[in-house]
Amino acid sequence: MNLASVMQSERKLLVPTYDRHKILLQAGSGMYLRDSNGKKYLDFLSGIGVNALGYHHPAVQKTLKQQAARLIHVSNLFYHEYQSELARRLVRISGLERTFFCNSGTEAWEGALKFARAYARSQNHNGHKPKWRVLALGNSFHGRTFGSLATTGQAKYREPFAPLMPGVSFVAFNDTADLKKKFDVSVCAVCVEVIQGEGGIRPVSAEFLQLARKLTKASGALLLVDEIQSGLGRTGHYFAYQHHRIQPDIVTVAKPLAAGLPLGAILTTNRVANALHPGMHGSTFGGGPLACAVAIEFLRVLDSLLVHVRKTSEYFVRQLNELKSKHNCIRDVRGLGLMLGIELDTAERAKAAVSQMMEQGIIINRTNGNTLRFLPPYIIEKKHIDQLICTLDAVLSSGTPEPAKQLSTISRSTRRKNQI
Numbered sequence: 001m002n003l004a005s006v007m008q009s010e011r012k013l014l015v016p017t018y019d020r021h022k023i024l025l026q027a028g029s030g031m032y033l034r035d036s037n038g039k040k041y042l043d044f045l046s047g048i049g050v051n052a053l054g055y056h057h058p059a060v061q062k063t064l065k066q067q068a069a070r071l072i073h074v075s076n077l078f079y080h081e082y083q084s085e086l087a088r089r090l091v092r093i094s095g096l097e098r099t100f101f102c103n104s105g106t107e108a109w110e111g112a113l114k115f116a117r118a119y120a121r122s123q124n125h126n127g128h129k130p131k132w133r134v135l136a137l138g139n140s141f142h143g144r145t146f147g148s149l150a151t152t153g154q155a156k157y158r159e160p161f162a163p164l165m166p167g168v169s170f171v172a173f174n175d176t177a178d179l180k181k182k183f184d185v186s187v188c189a190v191c192v193e194v195i196q197g198e199g200g201i202r203p204v205s206a207e208f209l210q211l212a213r214k215l216t217k218a219s220g221a222l223l224l225v226d227e228i229q230s231g232l233g234r235t236g237h238y239f240a241y242q243h244h245r246i247q248p249d250i251v252t253v254a255k256p257l258a259a260g261l262p263l264g265a266i267l268t269t270n271r272v273a274n275a276l277h278p279g280m281h282g283s284t285f286g287g288g289p290l291a292c293a294v295a296i297e298f299l300r301v302l303d304s305l306l307v308h309v310r311k312t313s314e315y316f317v318r319q320l321n322e323l324k325s326k327h328n329c330i331r332d333v334r335g336l337g338l339m340l341g342i343e344l345d346t347a348e349r350a351k352a353a354v355s356q357m358m359e360q361g362i363i364i365n366r367t368n369g370n371t372l373r374f375l376p377p378y379i380i381e382k383k384h385i386d387q388l389i390c391t392l393d394a395v396l397s398s399g400t401p402e403p404a405k406q407l408s409t410i411s412r413s414t415r416r417k418n419q420i
């Protein structure tokens with residue numbers, strides 16, 4: 001099948017929820033993807049933070065093949081060998097004590113909200129209404145299901161599906177006075193992404209995070225940290241909250257956990273876990289043997305990559321700042337580790353830059369309108385960063401192209417092949 005026929009049948013058969021780039025990806029190796037025209041792309045997006053070990057990683061391939069030949073799925077009515085081993089590794093790196101496995105980021109976040117409500121009920125010994133309110137941050141993103149949407153601080157995601165879960169109030173991003181004002185004894189959970197990903201690579205301040213920890217601890221509420229995008233090595237530590245030396249009560253992870261297979265997890269304390277009992281929460285697919293075996297392998301490889309992520313990040317940030325000093329259109333360089341973004345002056349320029357970068361064979365992404373987001377695989381090397389910077393430099397130097405001019409930068413043969 002070629003791109004044109006795939007596009008044509010998707011147009012008829014799929015629910016139109018995605019505005020895809022007109023590229024048909026067919027294979028990957030290391031830092032690179034290849035499309036149906038044989039064009040190679042240097043990947044600075046990793047499938048939005050999933051392919052942290054790049055493509056066709058030998059350790060992942062080996063475990064996948066071995067485990068697929070033995071056992072792919074068993075229901076959670078039975079034991080298999082890998083959940084406890086994976087949980088042991090996750091609690092060790094997070095400083096938490098218990099794990100629940102699911103399939104995706106939003107499912108992990110839904111579970112975290114349920115755990116917070118269940119814990120509040122379990123602590124309600126005086127006959128008053130249990131704590132039930134949830135504080136979430138403005139500009140946040142926690143996923144597409146109802147609880148996750150309800151706590152997502154961007155109206156464009158919430159409004160088409162209202163009414164959502166009641167009891168959620170939004171605190172202005174990094175506004176400690178607003179947090180103090182909205183927090184009271186009825187709050188059961190404060191929700192934080194340590195770096196807002198979909199919100200434009202915006203790190204929460206240490207001051208805000210520490211205040212959230214202090215208030216929740218003092219009142220018996222829980223601090224819920226969404227590390228679905230920022231966790232599992234992405235920022236150069238296992239978790240982004242570890243940059244701030246705080247310990248949350250609940251942490252959610254997903255994206256890179258099983259190196260491309262769907263797997264999410266909720267990590268929490270014994271105290272919270274004790275509020276749950278069999279039947280209160282569950283998942284048919286969550287934590288199957290194939291995904292868990294691959295995730296154990298991912299965590300094994302990750303141990304040896306953290307220092308590399310930190311070192312490479314230092315170089316990357318330096319290069320981005322140098323680029324900023326050359327281009328007035330770059331307003332800000334933000335992020336930690338290999339979760340980085342540059343804010344441009346306009347959304348149009350950012351949109352044009354993404355498509356021109358792809359024309360030049362480099363995949364980046366735009367988030368929150370005018371921010372270029374970089375989430376490369378952790379195996380990235382300096383030479384890849386040099387290639388990105390050099391290409392971005394040229395793209396930003398060329399100015400914002402008119403739509404007609406943009407199309408003309410696509411080679412004639414590519415247009416003919418892709419029928420665009």
Ligand SMILES: Cc1ncc(COP(=O)(O)O)c(C=O)c1O
Nearest residue numbers: 104105106141142143197228229
């Ligand atoms: C911080 C954060 N939370 C939750 C999600 C939702 O994850 P999923 O798309 O796997 O449901 C995302 C996805 O981008 C995310 O970045």
